[in-house]
Amino acid sequence: MNAFTLSRGPSKEDKKYFTSGDPDTLFSDLQEIGHGAFGAVYCALDERPKSATRGQNVAIKKMSYSGKSEKFTDIVHEIKLLERLKHKNIVRLEECFLKDKDHMVWIVMEYCLGSASDLVDVQPGRLLESEVAQIIRDVLHGLSYLHSNEIIHRDIKAGNILLSENGLAKVADFGSASNKSSANSFVGSPYWMAPEVILAMESGRYTGAVDLWSLGITCIEIADRKPPMFTQNAMAALYQIAQSDAPTLDQNADWSHTFHSFLSCLLKKNPEERFTATEALQHSWFKDNRENPQELVELIDRTKRLVREQDEKQITMQYKKMLRIYKGGD
Ligand code: ATP
Ligand code: MG
Ligand code: MG
Numbered sequence: 220m221n222a223f224t225l226s227r228g229p230s231k232e233d234k235k236y237f238t239s240g241d242p243d244t245l246f247s248d249l250q251e252i253g254h255g256a257f258g259a260v261y262c263a264l265d266e267r268p269k270s271a272t273r274g275q276n277v278a279i280k281k282m283s284y285s286g287k288s289e290k291f292t293d294i295v296h297e298i299k300l301l302e303r304l305k306h307k308n309i310v311r312l313e314e315c316f317l318k319d320k321d322h323m324v325w326i327v328m329e330y331c332l333g334s335a336s337d338l339v340d341v342q343p344g345r346l347l348e349s350e351v352a353q354i355i356r357d358v359l360h361g362l363s364y365l366h367s368n369e370i371i372h373r374d375i376k377a378g379n380i381l382l383s384e385n386g387l388a389k390v391a392d393f394g395s396a397s398n399k400s401s402a403n404s405f406v407g408s409p410y411w412m413a414p415e416v417i418l419a420m421e422s423g424r425y426t427g428a429v430d431l432w433s434l435g436i437t438c439i440e441i442a443d444r445k446p447p448m449f450t451q452n453a454m455a456a457l458y459q460i461a462q463s464d465a466p467t468l469d470q471n472a473d474w475s476h477t478f479h480s481f482l483s484c485l486l487k488k489n490p491e492e493r494f495t496a497t498e499a500l501q502h503s504w505f506k507d508n509r510e511n512p513q514e515l516v517e518l519i520d521r522t523k524r525l526v527r528e529q530d531e532k533q534i535t536m537q538y539k540k541m542l543r544i545y546k547g548g549d
Contacts, residue, residue, distance in 0.1 A: 229291065229317060229319065233291075233295050234317070236295060236298050236299065236302065236315055237315050237316055237317040237324075238314050238315065238316055240316070241316075241318075242279075242316040242318070242325045242327075245265075245266055245267045246263040246264065246265060246266060246267075246277065246279060246327075247263065247264045247266055248262075248263060248264045249261040249262070249263045249279065250262050250263075252278070252333070253333075253334075255280075255392070255394075256394070257280070257282040257283070257294075257394065258280070258281050258282050258283055259280075259281055260278055260279065260280045260281075261278070261279045261281065262276050262277075262278060262279075262330060263276065263277055263278075263279050264276060264277075265277045267314075270313075272313070272329075275330070276330040277313060277327050277328065277329065277330050278327070278328045278329065278330045278331065279325050279326065279327050279328075280325070280326040280328065281323055281324070281325055281326075282294050282323065282324045282325075282326065283321075283322055283323055284322050284323070284324060285322035291324075293394065294324050296398075297326075297393045297394050297396070298312070298315050298324075298326065299398075300370065300393045300396050300398055301326075301328075301393050303368070304364075304365070304368070304370075304393075306360070306361060306364045307360075307387060307389075308357045308358065308360045308361030308364070308387065308388065308389050308390060309361050309364065309365070309389055309390050309391075310328050310329060310331065310381055310389045310390065310391040311328060311329040312326065312327075312328055313327040313328055313329065314327045315327065328391075329383070331381035331382055331383050331389060331391070332381075332382050332383065332384060332519055332523075333381070333382060333522075334377060334378050334379065334380055334381050334382070334391075335354055335377040335378075335380040335381075335382065335388065335437075335441055336376070336377035336378040336380075336440070337522075338377075338382070338441075338518065338519075338522055339377060339440070339441055339444055341522050341525050341526055341529075342521075342522060342525070343525075345442065345443070345444065345472065346441060346442065346518070348442070348474060348475060348478055348508065349508045349511075349514060350514060350515065350518050351438065351441050351442050351478075352478075352504060352505060352507075352508035353386075353388070353508070353510070353511065353512070353514050353515050354380065354382075354388040354441060354515070355434065355437075355438055355441075356500065356505055356508075356510060357387055357388035357389070358375070358380055358388055358390060358434060358437075359434070359496045359499050359500050360496075360500070361388075361389065361390040362375070362390065362427070362430050362431070362434065362496040363495075363496035363497050363500065365390070365396075365427070365430075366400075366427040366430070366495070366496055369398065369399065369400040370396055370397070370398055370427075371396060371397045371399075371400070371401075371402060371425075371426070371427045371429060371430060372390060372393070372395070372396050372430050372433075373395040373396055373397060373402075373406045373407050373416075373429060373430070373433075374392060374394070374395040374396075374406075374407050374408055374411075374433070375390070375411065375430050375433035375434050375437055376408055376410075376411045376433060376436070376437055376440065376446070377437055377440045377441055378392075379391050379392040380437070382515060382519055384516075384519070385512060385516065386512030386513060386514070386515035386516035386519065387512060387515070388515070395407060400426060400427065401424040401425065401426050402424065402425060403419045403423060403424045403425065404419070405417075405419065407429070407433065409453040409456055409457050410436065410446040410447070410448060410449055410453070410456050411432075411433040411436045411437065411440075411446060412429075412432075412433070412457065412460060413425065413428070413429040413432035413433060413460075413490065414432070414460055414461050414488050415428075415429065415490050416429050417457050417460055417461045418461055425490065426490065427495075427496075428490035428491075428493050428495070429490070430496075431485050431493050431494060431495065431496065431499065432485065432486065432490070432493065434485055435465075435482055435485030435486040436466070436486075438468070438478075438481075438482055438485070439466060439467075439468055439482070442468055442469075442472070442474065442478075443468060443469045443472065447466035448460075448466075464488075465483070465486035465487065465488055466486065467479065467482065467483070467486075468482060475504075475507070477502075477503055477504045477507055478504055480502075480503075480504070481499070481502045481503075481504040484498075484499065484502065485499065
């Protein structure tokens with residue numbers, strides 16, 4: 220056995236998390252919609268005979284566990300966590316399959332249209348403040364639920380916030396989550412990491428407050444289109460997060476005083492002074508921006524239109540290029 224052979228496969232205990240049968244026969248029209256550290260995510264048509272979502276789209280995260288033996292343990296950890304969670308602002312796990320022969324796990328989830336990061340990438344300018352507030356409020360509801368269940372997400376960022384067709388934002392990607400109310404390992408994505416995670420090796424444990432810091436950074440990422448220090452390398456950014464004052468929104472943009480004030484309650488370097496998710500939901504920023512899922516539905520529609528236009532433009536450009544090549548003109 221070498222380092223690339225599986226040394227920890229599914230035990231009998233693990234197998235209870237998986238439905239038997241070959242998922243290749245139950246889902247069709249797989250199309251890649253996302254990519255992450257573990258592999259690709261696909262949109263597929265649900266053809267399971269007894270499924271409530273038969274004939275509708277589902278998302279399938281295919282994860283390979285060949286290679287390091289801890290990988291399978293990590294995948295089962297993610298599944299165990301997701302399985303417990305039932306909330307409108309947490310992406311719903313449907314079912315899991317094991318393709319033992321290929322060393323693959325398929326995690327079938329509710330289908331979302333894309334992430335908040337995709338929205339920001341596609342939109343040519345800034346989102347409206349009220350749109351940012353709709354997304355952040357939903358994530359706070361999700362975080363409040365997670366923290367009351369003693370789960371720390373540890374990787375909150377726009378790429379892990381998904382949007383559903385009916386205008387809800389949902390927390391996704393539980394690959395880094397901890398199922399204890401306090402933790403001490405160095406886990407997360409550098410630019411979004413709370414100072415106490417970076418310093419945990421020195422000062423001990425941290426709590427769910429780390430997710431509120433990362434959400435503060437995510438506010439900046441969604442509103443100003445990039446998290447702070449994104450142009451620096453990850454090591455330099457980690458050093459700065461630990462050493463410098465908390466970042467703020469772009470002072471030259473038109474963000475309201477209330478938004479600045481809300482953000483300063485999340486981006487407190489001392490986790491004990493930071494708002495909890497429940498406290499954050501009481502902030503007057505959410506009174507100024509009333510709950511309205513329709514606003515996100517419209518933003519999603521606008522984004523879809525832009526993607527279609529960009530696709531059409533690209534097809535036209537490719538078509539023109541092809542014509543030039545065939546006709547030999549310029
Ligand atoms: P990371 O590198 O962030 O750890 P990961 O391998 O853990 O990634 P996810 O973050 O779960 O994977 O998914 C990667 C991407 O796939 C997401 O950013 C999103 O674009 C897409 N995606 C994931 N789940 C869904 C879903 N349920 N519906 C639609 N798209 C999804
Ligand atoms: Mg992710
Ligand atoms: Mg992940």
